[in-house]
Amino acid sequence: MSLMEILTIVVPSTLLWAAPLIFTALGGIFSERSGVVNIGLEGLMVIGAFSSIVFNLTFVDTFGSATPWIALLVAMAAGALFSMLHAVASITFRADHTVSGVAINLLAVGVCLFLVKQIYGKGETGIIREGFRKIDVPVLKDIPIIGEIFFQNTYWTSFVAIIAAIIGWYVVYKTPFGLRLRSVGEHPMAADTMGINVTKMRYLGVIISGALGGIGGAVYAQSITSNFSHATISGQGFMALAAMIFGKWHPLGALGAGIFFGFAQSISIIGSSLPFLKEIPNVYLLVAPYVLTILALTGFIGRADAPKASGTHYIKGTR
Amino acid sequence: MSKRLSSILTPIIAVLLGVIVGTIIMLASGYDPVAAYTALWNGAFGDIYYTGEVIRQVTPYILAGLAVAFAFRVGLFNIGVEGQFLVGWLAAVWVGVSFDLPRIIHLPLAIIASIVAGALWAFIPGLLKARFRVHEVIITIMMNYVALHISNYIIKNVITDHKDKTDMIKDSATLRSEWLQSLTDYSRLHWGILIAIVCCILMWFLLERTTRGFELRSVGFNQHAAHYAGMSVNKNIILSMVISGAFAGLAGAMEGLGTFGYATVNGGFTGVGFDGIAVALLGANTSLGVFFSAILFGALKVGALNMPLEAGVPNELVDIIIALIVFFVASSYIIRVFLDRFTKKGVK
Numbered sequence: 001m002s003l004m005e006i007l008t009i010v011v012p013s014t015l016l017w018a019a020p021l022i023f024t025a026l027g028g029i030f031s032e033r034s035g036v037v038n039i040g041l042e043g044l045m046v047i048g049a050f051s052s053i054v055f056n057l058t059f060v061d062t063f064g065s066a067t068p069w070i071a072l073l074v075a076m077a078a079g080a081l082f083s084m085l086h087a088v089a090s091i092t093f094r095a096d097h098t099v100s101g102v103a104i105n106l107l108a109v110g111v112c113l114f115l116v117k118q119i120y121g122k123g124e125t126g127i128i129r130e131g132f133r134k135i136d137v138p139v140l141k142d143i144p145i146i147g148e149i150f151f152q153n154t155y156w157t158s159f160v161a162i163i164a165a166i167i168g169w170y171v172v173y174k175t176p177f178g179l180r181l182r183s184v185g186e187h188p189m190a191a192d193t194m195g196i197n198v199t200k201m202r203y204l205g206v207i208i209s210g211a212l213g214g215i216g217g218a219v220y221a222q223s224i225t226s227n228f229s230h231a232t233i234s235g236q237g238f239m240a241l242a243a244m245i246f247g248k249w250h251p252l253g254a255l256g257a258g259i260f261f262g263f264a265q266s267i268s269i270i271g272s273s274l275p276f277l278k279e280i281p282n283v284y285l286l287v288a289p290y291v292l293t294i295l296a297l298t299g300f301i302g303r304a305d306a307p308k309a310s311g312t313h314y315i316k317g318t319r
Numbered sequence: 320m321s322k323r324l325s326s327i328l329t330p331i332i333a334v335l336l337g338v339i340v341g342t343i344i345m346l347a348s349g350y351d352p353v354a355a356y357t358a359l360w361n362g363a364f365g366d367i368y369y370t371g372e373v374i375r376q377v378t379p380y381i382l383a384g385l386a387v388a389f390a391f392r393v394g395l396f397n398i399g400v401e402g403q404f405l406v407g408w409l410a411a412v413w414v415g416v417s418f419d420l421p422r423i424i425h426l427p428l429a430i431i432a433s434i435v436a437g438a439l440w441a442f443i444p445g446l447l448k449a450r451f452r453v454h455e456v457i458i459t460i461m462m463n464y465v466a467l468h469i470s471n472y473i474i475k476n477v478i479t480d481h482k483d484k485t486d487m488i489k490d491s492a493t494l495r496s497e498w499l500q501s502l503t504d505y506s507r508l509h510w511g512i513l514i515a516i517v518c519c520i521l522m523w524f525l526l527e528r529t530t531r532g533f534e535l536r537s538v539g540f541n542q543h544a545a546h547y548a549g550m551s552v553n554k555n556i557i558l559s560m561v562i563s564g565a566f567a568g569l570a571g572a573m574e575g576l577g578t579f580g581y582a583t584v585n586g587g588f589t590g591v592g593f594d595g596i597a598v599a600l601l602g603a604n605t606s607l608g609v610f611f612s613a614i615l616f617g618a619l620k621v622g623a624l625n626m627p628l629e630a631g632v633p634n635e636l637v638d639i640i641i642a643l644i645v646f647f648v649a650s651s652y653i654i655r656v657f658l659d660r661f662t663k664k665g666v667k
Contacts, residue, residue: 037456039398039456039460085646089646089649089650092653093649093650093652093653094650094652094653095646095649095650095651095652096396096649098396098398098456099596099600099645099648099649100646100649100650102398102593102596102645103642103643103645103646103649104646105593106593106597106638106641106642106645107639107642107643107646109635109638110635110636110638110639110641110642111635111639113633113635113638114344114348114633114635114636114638114639117633117635118348118633230587231586231587234586234587234588235464235587238460238461238463238464239464241457241460242457242461245457281472281476282472283468283469283471283472286468287464287465287468287469290461290462290464290465291461291465293457293461294447294458294461294462297447297451297453297454297457297458298447298451298453299451306454
């Protein structure tokens, strides 16, 4: 097997697995940059996966091949709506952010499986007919070598994810909104003094994270699993959390980390068909994202520091 | 309102709110809540067999709850109970299948193995927290996944030859008892419940009646004050994680040596560790509170299995209620505000 052949298998697969991680990690960045820790990413992905699959199964006859894209929007709305629970608890009710996130995760799985049983009368949904399919990107696919590796047999969602990360970077670092978001997460009292509405910014941060988490779940469900059951999202949200930290709370960092973790995941699945890699026990690839995140946090791979005020409540008038 | 009364009322109100919202969900989706709750009660206490199963379920819940609660009291959030639980389970079963010893040595050895494994798994985040000031929540989450994948690997490739399940542990390492099983119409009740109760007393004694416990609690209240008073904050942080992990590993032994008698390859988490967070929170992180809330959650979990049979309600409803209880306990600030308003009515 030549290097070229290996690359044409590995690269599209990496991008496929990376897309949901990138979306969800971006979501995590918006929430944490505003100062709200969001362990609930996993639950938000569950909500996204569930709502997209149900919408897809119900409306596939009406919308045809556009269904997965519309389902993506539905999942975005559902995720945003669900994340409001986290926002209300952790901002207005002053709940511990981590505890509220745990509740969100438990609640999402419970609610979605309950509804699946109620709607379909069994523990999992059927397989969707219209998912995200492999495509060749027009024009770009004809570039020699690069076209063959990056733009053939790939998925639109991977490119949307990369573009979303670039937009995320622009919004967080180059717009007034992003500056306010970051200032609220670093030093809410100073931000408040400058006339920024801390509560509003934090609500927005959490809701954006819900929307992106929902998209992440929908992308995963519609391009990888094709149905919804209790095992559809198992740890993807926490891996996205890891990607966010490994990317040092920066959208482009999260993009890189998402692609790297996507690589580790896809290799652990397709590795057995590749030379060299089949010698490595699967377990190393499976634990790599988590071990690397621990090392990054510890400072062995460049120190990663969370936004200063993340996890704290801002109570007006206290010092 | 006195602080003591409100700290007892808050969890009760949270449970009530959870049940009320659960009822609303059932009404909205066209189920009969009365039938559902009756089925829930019958599924937990309607038959001696079910009661035995409830106690069986309560056992790991108590220990997982103690694990979370112990770390909380020292100001740490051990979300990694699930991972420590898995390595404890694995270690206990590993010792259980590989040796042939008299029961008086074999059983304690297997239990100690689970404690050591859980404690070691929690020692890493404790050390990183003390040495590098890394937030324990993230590290323990990552350690959960490392534990899951590594224990799957060990079961598949080291203990067995590419099988998904280990052999049954030797009879000399089991916690099961014919007598307890025959008492409860052959449920899977085992001796572990005694260990769990002893651990409740142990944690209370350690925290409330020893110097070490006073230090641990001081670090939980205010690290700087504790440091100023000459206590070693780092040492106490590591110690609390190690003890917390020991409880969690022991919870794994309950499943490995008692309930199941073997270890399997897991596709995902068992959920015991996360339910332990719910148990600890509802129990206000005290050992007595953990004991009672473990009974509540154990009864809910076991009773739920009867709901689809008797009332046609999906058992996930109970998961929703548990999640809501956690949500409302977390939001206890707002419950307290309402309680204060209620009692001060007219005074203003």
